[in-house]
Amino acid sequence: xxxxxxxxxxxxxxxxxxxxxxxxxxxxxxxxxxxxxxxxxxxxxxxxxxxxxxxxxxxxxxxxxxxxxxxxxxxxxxxxxxxxxxxxxxxxxxxxxxxxxxxxxxxxxxxxxxxxxxxxxxxxxxxxxxxxxxxxxxxxxxxxxxxxxxxxxxxxxxxxxxxxxxxxxxxxxxxxxxxxxxxxxxxxxxxxxxxxxxxxxxxxxxxxxxxxxxxxxxxxxxxxxxxxxxxxxxxxxxxxxxxxxxxxxxxxxxxxxxxxxxxxxxxxxxxxxxxxxxxxxxxxxxxxxxxxxxxxxxxxxxxxxxxxxxxxxxxxxxxxxxxxxxxxxxxxxxxxxxxxxx
Amino acid sequence: xxxxxxxxxxxxxxxxxxxxxxxxxxxxxxxxxxxxxxxxxxxxxxxxxxxxxxxxxxxxxxxxxxxxxxxxxxxxxxxxxxxxxxxxxxxxxxxxxxxxxxxxxxxxxxxxxxxxxxxxxxxxxxxxxxxxxxxxxxxxxxxxxxxxxxxxxxxxxxxxxxxxxxxxxxxxxxxxxxxxxxxxxxxxxxxxxxxxxxxxxxxxxxxxxxxxxxxxxxxxxxxxxxxxxxxxxxxxxxxxxxxxxxxxxxxxxxxxxxxxxxxxxxxxxxxxxxxxxxxxxxxxxxxxxxxxxxxxxxxxxxxxxxxxxxxxxxxxxxxxxxxxxxxxxxxxxxxxxxxxxx
DNA sequence: TTGTAGGCGTTATCAG
DNA sequence: CTGATAACGCCTACAA
Numbered sequence: 105x106x107x108x109x110x111x112x113x114x115x116x117x118x119x120x121x122x123x124x125x126x127x128x129x130x131x132x133x134x135x136x137x138x139x140x141x142x143x144x145x146x147x148x149x150x151x152x153x154x155x156x157x158x159x160x161x162x163x164x165x166x167x168x169x170x171x172x173x174x175x176x177x178x179x180x181x182x183x184x185x186x187x188x189x190x191x192x193x194x195x196x197x198x199x200x201x202x203x204x205x206x207x208x209x210x211x212x213x214x215x216x217x218x219x220x221x222x223x224x225x226x227x228x229x230x231x232x233x234x235x236x237x238x239x240x241x242x243x244x245x246x247x248x249x250x251x252x253x254x255x256x257x258x259x260x261x262x263x264x265x266x267x268x269x270x271x272x273x274x275x276x277x278x279x280x281x282x283x284x285x286x287x288x289x290x291x292x293x294x295x296x297x298x299x300x301x302x303x304x305x306x307x308x309x310x311x312x313x314x315x316x317x318x319x320x321x322x323x324x325x326x327x328x329x330x331x332x333x334x335x336x337x338x339x340x341x342x343x344x345x346x347x348x349x350x351x352x353x354x355x356x357x358x359x360x361x362x363x364x365x366x367x368x369x370x371x372x373x374x375x376x377x378x379x380x381x382x383x384x385x386x387x388x389x390x391x392x393x394x395x396x397x398x399x400x401x402x403x404x405x406x407x408x409x410x411x412x413x414x415x416x417x418x419x420x421x422x423x424x425x426x427x428x429x430x431x432x433x434x435x436x437x438x439x440x441x442x443x444x445x446x
Numbered sequence: 447x448x449x450x451x452x453x454x455x456x457x458x459x460x461x462x463x464x465x466x467x468x469x470x471x472x473x474x475x476x477x478x479x480x481x482x483x484x485x486x487x488x489x490x491x492x493x494x495x496x497x498x499x500x501x502x503x504x505x506x507x508x509x510x511x512x513x514x515x516x517x518x519x520x521x522x523x524x525x526x527x528x529x530x531x532x533x534x535x536x537x538x539x540x541x542x543x544x545x546x547x548x549x550x551x552x553x554x555x556x557x558x559x560x561x562x563x564x565x566x567x568x569x570x571x572x573x574x575x576x577x578x579x580x581x582x583x584x585x586x587x588x589x590x591x592x593x594x595x596x597x598x599x600x601x602x603x604x605x606x607x608x609x610x611x612x613x614x615x616x617x618x619x620x621x622x623x624x625x626x627x628x629x630x631x632x633x634x635x636x637x638x639x640x641x642x643x644x645x646x647x648x649x650x651x652x653x654x655x656x657x658x659x660x661x662x663x664x665x666x667x668x669x670x671x672x673x674x675x676x677x678x679x680x681x682x683x684x685x686x687x688x689x690x691x692x693x694x695x696x697x698x699x700x701x702x703x704x705x706x707x708x709x710x711x712x713x714x715x716x717x718x719x720x721x722x723x724x725x726x727x728x729x730x731x732x733x734x735x736x737x738x739x740x741x742x743x744x745x746x747x748x749x750x751x752x753x754x755x756x757x758x759x760x761x762x763x764x765x766x767x768x769x770x771x772x773x774x775x776x777x778x779x780x781x782x783x784x785x786x787x788x
Numbered sequence: 789t790t791g792t793a794g795g796c797g798t799t800a801t802c803a804g
Numbered sequence: 805c806t807g808a809t810a811a812c813g814c815c816t817a818c819a820a
Contacts, residue, residue, distance in 0.1 A: 106560075106584075108813060119791045124815060134789060151560045155506070156813035158497035159796045166540070174526045175717060177517065184516045187543050196558060198508070199541040201529050216538060219496050242448075322721060349721050356723050375517060379664060379691050380722050381698050450797060461807045466799060476805060498797030501812045791820075801810080 107150045116144040127152075166196045167399065168220040170212050172204045172227055176320065177374035178344060178391065182226055182248060185395020193403060195221070204287070204320075206230040210238065217243040222402040224248060224395075229289065246402040248394055250291040251424050256405055258398045258425040262292050263299025265387035266341060268431040269369045270303040270310070272385070273339045276437060278367060280311045282337035284328045284347050288317040293343060296371075300341070313337050318347055325350020333358070338366060339437070345370035345377045348384055352436065363438035373432055382435030390427050397425050449492045458486040469494075508538045509741065510562040512554050514546045514569055518662065519716035520686060520733065524568055524590060527737020535745060537563070546629070546662075548572040552580065559585040564744040566590060566737075571631065588744040590736055592633040593766050598747055600740045600767040604634050605641025607729035608683060610773040611711045612645040612652070614727070615681045618779060620709060622653045624679035626670050626689050630659040635685060638713075642683070655679050660689055667692020675700070680708060681779070687712035687719045690726055694778065705780035715774055724777030731771050739767050 113123035118141060126133045126141035133141070158164050169186050171179040183199060190197045198216055202209035206229040213230075217223050222244040228235060235252050239245055247257035273281055283300055286293030297314075304310040313335045318324040325347035332340045332351065342348035348370030355362055362368055362382055370377055370386035377384040405422060455465035460483060468475045468483035475483070500506050511528050513521040525541060532539045540558055544551035548571040555572075559565050564586040570577060577594050581587055589599035615623055625642055628635030639656075646652040655677045660666040667689035674682045674693065684690035690712030697704055704710055704724055712719055712728035719726040747764060 109815095110813080120814080121792075121816080122790060125790090128815085132789075137789090153501070153813050154561050155497045155500035156796090157815075159495070159501055159798090159813080160815050162796090164497070174529065175519065175522045177519075177522075180517045180519075180522045183541070184543055187516065187541065191542070196540045196542070196561070198538045199525070199529065200533070200538070201526055218493050219538070322717070353721070353723060375664070376718065376721060379695070379718060381695060451799095452797075462798080463800090463807060463809095464805085467806085470799085474805070479805090495797050498812090499799075501797080501814090502799045504812085789820105792818085794815105794817090796814090798812090799810105800812105802808090804805105804807085 106153070107148045108153070109150070112141065112145045112148055112150050115148060116141045164219060164221050165194065166198055166220040167402065168198045168200065168213075168216045168223045170200045170202055170209060170216070170223065170225050170228075172202050172209070172229055173321075174199070174201045176344075176346065177376050178372050178389075179226060181374060181391035182395040182398075185392035186224055186399055187395070188392070189396040189399040193399065195399075195403075202229065204229060206234065206289075210234045213238050213245075214241070217241055217245075222246065224398045224402060225250075226398075227290070227292065229287065231289075244402060246398055248398050256401055256422045256424075258394060258401055258427070260292075260389050260394070260427045260429050262295035262429075263302070265371060265389075265429040265431070266296045266299040267303040268429070269341050269371075269385075269387055270300065270307065272431055272433060272437065273341075273367060273369065274307045274310055276339075276367065278339040279309050280313060280335075280337045280339075282313040282315050282332045282335055282340040284315045284318045284325065284332075284340060284342045284351065286317065286320055286343035290317075290320075290343075293317070296343070315340075318343060320344050320347060322346050322350040322353070325352070326354045329354030329358070332366060333360060339369070340366060341369045342371060344372050345374045345384055345386055348386065348436075349376060349380060352380065352382075352384070363436055367437040369437060377432075378434075382438070385434045385437040386432055388430045388432045390429075393427060397427070401425055448495070449490045450495065451492070454483065454487045454490055454492050457490060458483045506561060506563050507536065508540055508562040509744065510540045510542065510555075510558045510565045512542045512544055512551060512558070512565065512567050512570075514544050514551070514571055515663075516541070516543045518686075518688065519718050520714050520731075521568060523716060523733035524737040524740075527734035528566055528741055529737070530734070531738040531741040535741065537741075537745075544571065546571060548576065548631075552576045555580050555587075556583070559583055559587075564588065566740045566744060567592075568740075569632070569634065571629065573631075586744060588740055590740050598743055598764045598766075600736060600743055600769070602634075602731050602736070602769045602771050604637035604771075605644070607713060607731075607771040607773070608638045608641040609645040610771075611683050611713075611727075611729055612642065612649065614773055614775060614779065615683075615709060615711065616649045616652055618681075618709065620681040621651050622655060622677075622679045622681075624655040624657050624674045624677055624682040626657045626660045626667065626674075626682060626684045626693065628659065628662055628685035632659075632662075632685075635659070638685070657682075660685060662686055662689060664688050664692040664695070667694070668696045671696030671700070674708060675702060681711070682708060683711045683713075685713060687714050687716045687726055687728055690728065690778075691718060691722060694722065694724075694726070705778055709779040711779060719774075720776075724780070727776045727779040728774055729771050730774045732769050735769060739769070743767055 227249040329351040373388035455462040569591040671693040715730035
């Protein structure tokens with residue numbers, strides 16, 4: 105039987121209203137009383153009942169974070185950032201793992217969205233239509249790693265990351281570069297593909313070999329590594345570090361030397377990137393900041409309806425927060441001894 | 447303005463009480479009415495207000511999970527398991543990262559514990575005293591990876607894991623085995639140390655070199671690798687895979703060959719273990735199951751007071767759920783060519 | 789500056 | 805089997 109505000113009020117010899125104000129609106133209460141009430145509350149170990157408060161204020165003090173895979177270091181890092189920033193704001197975080205499944209994701213947003221003040225939806229796998237529906241609910245929704253008309257979002261400069269990677273590989277002499285893309289339907293993958301082709305086009309003599317869509321995990325990389333060799337590419341750019349690591353693994357197992365025969369570049373600079381030797385050259389993404397900024401954007405900006413309508417009736421997106429990325433060169437690209445010969 | 451139960455009741459032409467029962471206790475309502483109410487509720491898109499329900503039932507439908515570090519693959523995997531099982535039970539999970547800090551951990555349990563139906567506390571860093579206090583609150587608490595008098599817990603057979611690892615190393619010819627232990631105060635580390643010395647004692651001629659307490663992350667491993675060499679150990683057992691990977695990394699960087707010069711064994715078999723070449727020999731822990739069983743134990747077993755008092759007045763712990771572990775031999779131990787020479 | 793009173797949406801208790 | 809009615813703990817006009 106927990107201590108209620110009534111208990112505090114009685115013990116402090118004031119009315120419940122005064123007790124409430126002493127704790128939530130200190131400036132409305134005479135200093136002496138205020139302090140007295142607060143002291144009593146502390147002594148009694150009073151904890152406000154969130155349900156009661158929520159019932160009347162409509163606010164839960166909870167955020168929800170939905171990610172495709174908690175074990176993926178990328179999402180783990182974002183989750184950590186979200187968690188930290190939310191805590192600093194006095195908010196708790198309900199986390200849900202959608203298992204890379206757009207349908208489950210949609211269901212989770214619907215179910216959990218009803219009991220929180222806002223939802224951070226990270227790298228959504230759901231369709232644009234499903235996103236529209238989710239947006240239509242009255243929960244503030246913030247997208248990480250995807251843009252969508254009418255939705256607030258925090259993204260990274262996907263295209264610039266691949267541009268930097270390709271420029272680096274080109275400088276090393278590579279002319280035939282394979283791309284192990286992300287999951288089919290991945291928004292960031294589409295952005296990177298665009299960036300990749302644009303970058304290649306601006307670098308004369310550079311060819312891109314598309315390896316198709318790859319599961320964004322280690323085994324996904326393992327399964328496409330042979331295609332890199334079969335296509336006579338001298339370098340490969342992977343959708344994320346895990347895929348890059350898988351490629352690296354398979355390449356080494358086949359006796360292909362990295363980076364002498366083939367250079368490998370990852371994306372994210374997740375903690376996994378430095379676990380291996382050769383260490384992964386990768387595009388560093390400000391992971392924790394992605395999470396922190398997502399919370400800030402959600403709290404400050406996306407109050408209820410992120411979308412607005414212009415005079416002409418079109419839906420207008422709030423400008424996405426766009427974070428820059430930076431190539432980190434390590435051993436997995438090195439200087440490609442044979443690249444020029446290809 | 448969401449649809450309330452009142453709306454449903456009015457629309458269906460029944461009282462709120464009947465509407466409530468039709469949805470939550472179907473057997474108490476005449477079939478025809480029951481279906482009618484349910485249909486109306488569905489049409490109106492009725493969603494029960496959790497706050498109102500919680501206010502009267504006292505149950506939140508939320509669990510809380512506190513881990514030292516979300517980015518550690520061990521905890522990420524446990525979190526994933528907790529998350530999955532909770533969802534299957536219709537529960538949401540509030541996740542908190544304690545940043546390996548016992549004080550923060552204590553605070554989080556206190557703060558979040560008040561708003562959930564139970565807390566899964568994973569690898570607690572807090573003191574026994576703090577644990578006692580946490581247990582004294584009226585939130586069911588379940589410990590993962592730690593035992594404590596009066597607390598329900600799900601653990602692994604820590605000692606048996608090191609026993610298997612040492613037996614393996616011994617069979618390979620190793621006689622001088624270094625141990626890179628976990629964080630100071632870590633319960634599982636203490637269990638493993640015990641197991642280590644017992645195992646070594648039963649294997650004649652085997653010496654254990656204690657390397658002290660190591661931060662349970664990659665860099666922790668990097669920082670103790672040199673001690674392995676300095677102590678002329680031919681094998682090293684690490685507190686977890688991350689530490690093992692750090693050791694591996696530094697060893698390779700120094701030109702020490704693995705496993706030819708030194709064998710390395712990890713613990714957990716987290717996803718990181720297979721990221722490298724040589725792949726890590728490690729003690730496989732059923733990570734997802736740890737999370738699932740934790741939720742099950744919390745829900746089924748730890749209703750309010752996990753502790754009971756015996757006739758004699760002692761506190762009695764419910765028997766911990768103990769999961770077995772299994773050594774997975776991979777390339778990082780191999781056959782130690784020089785081990786016998788040491 | 790403080791107290792009183794009403795109600796947020798649900799479920800539980802009872803009477804019918 | 806069904807329907808009033810009373811809480812649950814808190815906040816917030818409104819009145820004093």
